[in-house]
Each structure stands twice: as C-alpha cells, then as structure tokens.
Amino acid sequence: MAARRPLQQTTPPALPTFADLGVPEALTRVLAATGVDRPFPIQAATLPDALAGRDVLGRGRTGSGKTYAFVLAVLTRLAATATPRRPGRPRALILAPTRELASQIDSVMAPLAQALSLRTMTVFGGVAARPQITALRAGVDILVACPGRLADHVQAGHAHLDAVEISVLDEADHMADLGFLPTVRRLLELTPRGGQRLLFSATLDSGVDVLVRRFLTDPVVHSVDSTKSPVAAMTHHVLHVHADDRFAVLVDLTAAPGRTVVFTRTKRGAKTLTRRLVAAGVAAVELHGNLAQGARTRNLKAFSDGTVRTLVATDIAARGIHVDDVALVVHADPPVEHKAYLHRSGRTARAGAAGTVVTLMTDTQAPEVRELTRKAGIAATTTRLRPGDALLRELAPGERTLAVAPAARPTATRREVSPAPTGRGRRGGKSAQTASARSAPAASGRSAPASSGRSAPATSARSGTARSGAAAFSARARPGGRGGGR
Known part of the structure; x- marks a missing residue:
C-alpha cells in the first residue's frame, strides 16, 4: 500500500x-x-x-x-x-x-x-x-x-x-x-x-x-463591484412607525453617541428638521443647496471634527462625502429611487468599517419602501415599533444626551442662506476656491450649539420643545412636497 x-x-x-x-x-x-x-x-x-x-x-x-x-x-x-x-x-x-x-x-x-x-x-x-x-x-x-x-x-x-x-x-x-x-x-x-x-x-x-x-x-x-454589491459590515433596518412617532424616534437615534447622517428629500425638510432637533437638545447642523458655500463649509467641518455629531442633509451629501466613523445613516425620508438609497447608505460602513442604516417608514410609505429595497438588492429587517422600543438602543448604542434648548435667536442671515423661493437649490457645478471654515461652534459632545456668535454652524435653533407628530417636518417629508432639490 x-x-x-x-x-x-x-x-x-x-x-x-x-x-x-x-x-x-x-x-x-x-x-x-x-x-x-x-x-x-x-x-x-x-x-x-x-x-x-x-x-x-x-x-x-x-x-x-x-x-x-x-x-x-x-x-x-x-x-x-x-x-x-x-x-x-x-x-x-x-x-x-x-x-x-x-x-x-x-x-x-x-x-x-x-x-x-x-x-x-x-x-x-x-x-x-x-x-x-x-x-x-x-x-x-x-x-x-x-x-x-x-x-x-x-x-x-x-x-x-x-x-x-x-x-x-x-x-x-x-x-x-x-x-x-x-x-x-x-x-x-x-x-x-x-x-x-x-x-x-x-x-x-x-x-x-x-x-x-x-x-x-x-x-x-x-x-470591482456594482452598486448592488452588498457591504458585509452594513446592516439595514426598516422601522415601521406611526407618523406621529417619527420625530421622537429620530431624537432617540440622534441623541446617542457617535456620528449620524440623517437624510431628507427636500432642502426645506432638512432645514426644518435640523431646527427641531436642535430645539429638542440634539446638536445638529444642516447641509443642502440653499446654504451659501461658507455655511456649507462650516457645517461640514463641525460634523467632521466632532463638534456636532448629527448632520441633516439632502442628497447633496449622498455622494463623495467621506467622514470617518459615521456609525448610523437614517433615511428620515425614504429616497425616490434605489440608487439614491445606496449612495446615501454608503456614508457609513466605509473602508471596511461597520455601520447601520435605518429607514423610517409610515403606513403610506410601505409599498414604495418595499419596492426600493427590492431594487437596491438589500435584505432589510423590518420592525414595527414605538418610541422607547429597546431596538433603538441596539441600533444606536450608548447613553442618550440632550442639551437644554437654547434661548431664542434669529434665523440664519441672508449671507448664510441663499433665498430660494422656488425650492430649487444651486447645483454643485458653478464653482470657486474653497473658503476657509470659520471657527467651530461652541458646542461639545452632543450639547446644542451656542446661541450667539457668527462662528456657529449656519443652522439656527429657536427656543421651545420638540413636537412629536406630523408637524412641519412630517408634512414636508411626503413625496411631491415643496422645496425639492439639493
């Protein structure tokens, strides 16, 4: 043998x-x-x-x-x-x-x-x-x-x-x-x-x-791969929520430690949601086409250096923007088409890191979200929940921190926010050398930005408590609302 x-x-x-x-x-x-x-x-x-x-x-x-x-x-x-x-x-x-x-x-x-x-x-x-x-x-x-x-x-x-x-x-x-x-x-x-x-x-x-x-x-x-190639370190969740609970769920997710990018469909929706989050005690800045370049640069810098840990953005941030250690992407408004979903989601789980993607879905949005995930080729876990559900702590671990709502202050100056009565934002192509960012906001951790000083991020908060329910943000989140664009 x-x-x-x-x-x-x-x-x-x-x-x-x-x-x-x-x-x-x-x-x-x-x-x-x-x-x-x-x-x-x-x-x-x-x-x-x-x-x-x-x-x-x-x-x-x-x-x-x-x-x-x-x-x-x-x-x-x-x-x-x-x-x-x-x-x-x-x-x-x-x-x-x-x-x-x-x-x-x-x-x-x-x-x-x-x-x-x-x-x-x-x-x-x-x-x-x-x-x-x-x-x-x-x-x-x-x-x-x-x-x-x-x-x-x-x-x-x-x-x-x-x-x-x-x-x-x-x-x-x-x-x-x-x-x-x-x-x-x-x-x-x-x-x-x-x-x-x-x-x-x-x-x-x-x-x-x-x-x-x-x-x-x-x-x-x-x-090397296609837009539908799965990212092993990225997990996808669809949270089926009542319209009146959407904002409270958002506050819970964004009050956790770590960087979070929240996407809305419209510029007006991003602006409104940012103000409501800041009023609720979440340090957040906005990024959309209605902001002048100086404001966009300051807000992105505040998010990148960790001064502010929540960025509320339109699809202007869905491509090419890389910030290290974005732990969570939240589709506050489900995007219109699947490519946008994949590019938005790609702000997390980059360069081999892990990340979580959450889509908020109401009853009326269920058919479009199912079609969206099917075309995107992703398998998402769908859960119906209410504010305070234990799953929210699993998706965004850590102790929640909310700052006291700041005193009332005026809205951003005209130099910071370009007037856009039709809701159509400036595209990224008309261009010039990047302006140096102004000094970072006085916030630290997840506390709200300082209520005075031109050096703060361009988003501004008004005093008051956060309203849950289908108020301005929820209403403008519906397809076909005003303020479309980036």
Whole structure:
C-alpha cells in the first residue's frame, strides 16, 4: 500500500503593497503615516494600468476607494514627467460634481502632492472668483474643479486646458444626473486629444457611456463591484412607525453617541428638521443647496471634527462625502429611487468599517419602501415599533444626551442662506476656491450649539420643545412636497 502523502498547506497570496503597484516611495511614506498601507481592490486593479499611461474606466460602489486610485496615478505620472508649471495652464484636471467632493479630493491629495512639490487648487462656485484667478495665474499642477465655474474661467481666459496631460472624471454618473454632461464635454474637448483620461463611476448609465465612447481611447475596464454589491459590515433596518412617532424616534437615534447622517428629500425638510432637533437638545447642523458655500463649509467641518455629531442633509451629501466613523445613516425620508438609497447608505460602513442604516417608514410609505429595497438588492429587517422600543438602543448604542434648548435667536442671515423661493437649490457645478471654515461652534459632545456668535454652524435653533407628530417636518417629508432639490 502506497504511503500517504503529507497534506501540503497552501499560503494565500499576499496582498500587494502600493510599492508593488508602482507608487513611488515619497507617496508610500505619506500613506503609511496616515495608516494607509494596503490598497483596496479598485486601487490594486486600476493603478498598474493608470501608471502605465492607459485610459482607465473604473467602476465601483461608493466607499470603495476610488479617490486614492486616481489621485495616486495622477501624482505619480506628473512627478515622472516633471513639466514646469505655467500660468493658467494646469497639467492635470480632475472634474467632480459637487463642491464638497472637490474639496474632499483636494484634502486627500494635498499632503501627497506636497511630498512631490506639486501644487493643487480647487475651483467651484459659491465663493469669490478673484482668489482663484490669482492662483491660476501663479501656476498649478493639478486643478480639482466643478464644471460650471471652470467653464466660466475658461470663457474669461483665466484658465486654458491645452496643457492638461491627464483628465479625471470622478462620480461621472452623478455628473450626468445633475445635468453637467454638456459642460463636461465642452471642457474635455479643450484638452489634448492624446492626453490620458481616467473615468470613475458607480454605474455606466445616465449617459456615461457616451463620454466613454467619445473621450477614452481603448480603455481598460475594471469593474470591482456594482452598486448592488452588498457591504458585509452594513446592516439595514426598516422601522415601521406611526407618523406621529417619527420625530421622537429620530431624537432617540440622534441623541446617542457617535456620528449620524440623517437624510431628507427636500432642502426645506432638512432645514426644518435640523431646527427641531436642535430645539429638542440634539446638536445638529444642516447641509443642502440653499446654504451659501461658507455655511456649507462650516457645517461640514463641525460634523467632521466632532463638534456636532448629527448632520441633516439632502442628497447633496449622498455622494463623495467621506467622514470617518459615521456609525448610523437614517433615511428620515425614504429616497425616490434605489440608487439614491445606496449612495446615501454608503456614508457609513466605509473602508471596511461597520455601520447601520435605518429607514423610517409610515403606513403610506410601505409599498414604495418595499419596492426600493427590492431594487437596491438589500435584505432589510423590518420592525414595527414605538418610541422607547429597546431596538433603538441596539441600533444606536450608548447613553442618550440632550442639551437644554437654547434661548431664542434669529434665523440664519441672508449671507448664510441663499433665498430660494422656488425650492430649487444651486447645483454643485458653478464653482470657486474653497473658503476657509470659520471657527467651530461652541458646542461639545452632543450639547446644542451656542446661541450667539457668527462662528456657529449656519443652522439656527429657536427656543421651545420638540413636537412629536406630523408637524412641519412630517408634512414636508411626503413625496411631491415643496422645496425639492439639493
């Protein structure tokens, strides 16, 4: 009888490092200092081709790591060519659909660019154009821009795109959703035909395929996952509540420790809900298209640095906004379509972290929520509950903290909130260099923001106690209400 062979143990292949993929040491040191030492799948897939100069089409769901995928490629390629900067002629162009996303891309890229002595800047609307014009004239290597304001600078002769070596379109499907594709096409037509182009998108619908066919030459396609790919660390819950109980349930969830993003369908709904939460003792700020850029920047900074732990937002925050350690996403208003649900939910459980997604559903919303989750391809646990239910403590663990309602104060100034009588907000494309955030609000933990001082977040609270029931927020949460948009 033949002797039995010993079992051979196979060692799984080690994950590649950024150095293995061709990222220079100057960048890997910066990455390691920030705790980034291993690439995510979309980075490992796209970087070799992008660094080789190929046109790349990268598709991956929100939170998959697309930003580092193109930022590292752009920086490495520019450092290798070492072309000198020229006034008004950027060497690389990154187009993003919203101001917040443009700012976030630049914040990720800035320390890496500094290590290579490369200069970056952002261009988007809502702030003065003069500082941007000055920075463009001084010369810039990488320009991160929203399409509208960049088109203005090009038309005025302040920016020229004939020296662009690499063009990047981030969140291309969202650009299409916002109606920016005609402007994007005009801008790309001004870049050299032989330049490298990278396009990153969660989906290839909404006209994105037109851009691919027109501007990418023999692109390498890397589809790491789809928008319906489940996130193992993300759990989904639908809370079936009475309309009169919705606000009390929201207060319970947002009064817990940890960061929470609450989504509403309308700008007016976000503003109203924020005020009611603050009046109830929850430190919250708002983010929507009716806020001027300075207010948006201050509120997002307050949420990012932990001064305020609840952000109430429209779908303007559903794409590209990354804040570490968002533990809970609450759909106070279920979104209209499933892609919005997935992008909203993607604000949590990012980069391998865990997260919880809660959708509040009333009796009248039950059919649309069932259809929404079916199209999104997610399995949600549905529970009918009332305020005080023990499940709320499981979904948002920790001791609830509510501050005393602040004294009455006037609503935000006209400089903070742009008048929008029709409810249609400014889109993220008309653009300018990001204004520096004003000082953070005086709140700490989950206590309410200070009741005076221009340095507080743009949201303002009026005195009074929180009303449960179908008041202003609940009424405006219904589909078809006024104040639509971002």
